[in-house]
Amino acid sequence: MTSASYHVPVLLEKSVELMLTDKSGIYADGTLGAGGHTRHLLGRLDEGARVFGIDHDDEALAEAASSIKDDRFEAVKGNFGYLATLLPPETHGRVSGILLDLGVSSHQIDAPERGFSFREDGPLDMRMSNLRAKTAHQVVNEYEYEPLRDLLYSYGEERRSPQIAREIIKRRPLNSTHELKACVEQVVRGPHQVKSIARVFQAVRIEVNQELEMLKAGLEQAAHVLEEGGRLVVISYHSLEDRLVKYFMKSGNFKGKIEKDFYGNSVRPLKPLYGKPLTADESERSANPRSRSAKLRAAEKLGKVDA
Ligand SMILES: C[S@@+](CC[C@H](N)C(=O)[O-])C[C@H]1O[C@@H](n2cnc3c(N)ncnc32)[C@H](O)[C@@H]1O
Structure with a gap:
């Protein structure tokens, strides 16, 4: 099976373009999957760059590891809810871009023994990872x-x-x-x-x-490890996820209300790049049905004070 048939990456060009701020920077793909986004990102980066590909699913890691042979790439097993712990301490505050392409991969859904599919019969499992x-x-x-x-x-x-x-x-x-x-x-x-x-x-x-809890933790940790000007790009597939992403990118919390400090400065770690989410165009929607519900949001890490 090729990586493309394993999982067709959604909003590939746009997401990689938006997260790329430094061709020699440090990047984290928190949802490596079959590595579609990571491979494309590596193709756009220079020699000195580093890319950490995180996934909590052994099958995804094995698939990505077999197809990505690149010294700049490191596969990491773990949940992006613990992003800061999964990345080496020297990268904290120095990460140029982070991608979260949420949910399950086509491969996970299509494997009846994983129990995600209601089209095919399978055991009631639905764990994305043996860490759960x-x-x-x-x-x-x-x-x-x-x-x-x-x-x-x-x-x-x-x-x-x-x-x-x-x-x-x-x-x-x-x-x-x-x-x-x-x-x-x-x-x-x-x-x-x-x-x-x-x-x-x-x-x-x-x-x-525990997808929503892990998403909240992952967003907070992403904001923590990004460098000033670094980008967070998130692709979500249902409104519960998208709401959390939208509020967090706008305000740094999950209520969506921007807090002010004593001097009236906004206290928020990120600034959204767009008000509305980006979506797949008609040709992608017809070629890849999974892209139809995708919403992409991107934000940039602010300095300490956002006046
Ligand atoms: C939609 S797929 C990503 C596909 C990938 N962008 C590609 O192009 O091949 C989502 C992947 O993220 C993983 N994943 C989902 N939630 C995760 C989490 N909280 N921590 C780590 N991996 C997660 C899943 O196991 C799955 O492999």
Whole structure:
């Protein structure tokens, strides 16, 4: 399998162009995946540059390591929520660009044994990494009604979450992705059924991988390790992620409200480069369906005081 069939990189040109501020700088790709973005970035950098490619999934790391043979590149296993710990201390405050291309790769979704897919039957796993202890099986079979309902509602934005949570509990034990899918099919009929199934799977996946918590931590750490003028580029695929990214880039917190210091100066680490997110153009959207929901936001690290 080639890297391109493993995962087609989304918004490739634009994201790399936006993160590139110094051709000999230090870069971090926090979501290495099959290495599509990192390979393109390396192609644009000079000899003295360094690129750290981080992923918490062994399969992604193995794929990237086998296809990227470059002395400037270093693959690192870990969760970008611990970005500062994963990067060597001498790079802190000196990183020129960071990319987070969030979510699961096509390869992870397409491997039924990973349990992300509702099209193919598989075990209820959904862990993006063996660093995580909790599986979808535990979430679906062990959570009580209220936490289950609430996570389907808040992480899946699924209106019928009370009924679906009750159906899941009624059918326990559930062992496969198709058994989970059948719970949603029982509750939601008609044209919205597939969307509801996707929302429920998204919600369980976010819970298993603690995706929003890790995103918040990763954004804070990215702001910490960037140098002044360095760029943070984030590609997100659903509104829960995009909202966190938007607020953080604007204000440095997750409420989106810019705080002022005693002298009235804004206290925020970053300044967004655009008000609205960038999206894929029509040709990319038709060639790569995954790009249709992608939203790219970019921000620049400010100096200590942003007047
Ligand atoms: C959308 S894919 C990235 C694809 C990559 N940009 C490419 O072009 O091949 C997301 C990757 O990020 C990894 N990932 C997601 N969340 C992560 C996290 N919190 N820490 C580390 N890796 C993460 C996933 O395992 C997956 O391999």
